[in-house]
Amino acid sequence: ALYAGAKSGKSLLLLEIAAALATGKPILHRAAQPPIDVLYIDFEMTANDVRDRLEAFGYSEKDDLTKLHYVLLPSIAGLDTAEGAETVIQAITATGSQLVIIDTTARAVEGEENDADTMRAFYRWSGVNMKSLGVTWIRADHAGKDTAKGQRGTSAKNDDVDVVWRFTKRSETSILIAATHRRMQRIPDKVEL
16 A cells, blocks of 8 residues: 555656556666556546656657556446456456556545445455455555554555555655555665655
């Protein structure tokens, strides 16, 4: 999970990561690699927003973005339901995606944001099925009023992920990503970019 205050740039970072992985470009101190298929499920932006952002990152018609499978403003059942999960699993299977980005959590589920059962249902229907396919998934989320206290809504949002990252924009050219929860000790406490 990656969370931050509204309009802080978390979606920009996730799109930059998705585009780089889909094109095989270096990203986040990682050397260029063979491209992978990435499914980005975006409940917030428009096609113009995405195009403008990709162009700002330096992408053009010369770049092969065919491995970036971008789903804009989908009208699908919540990912905390069997129907919504089935839709996403079918998209993963059809595209061969190895990474799924869900932007943002509150818009991707039908249940109440403050209800732990909503996140348990998300994991039962969507999360565990993606994990069983060997697919990595990232949920973007909003911070509560006090960013240091975590994601907005239920604390169960920390339970079904391997790492929870708090995104903090320090300046126009600097961000800090701090691991607030992690299952593996090899995950660094913080990453400065």
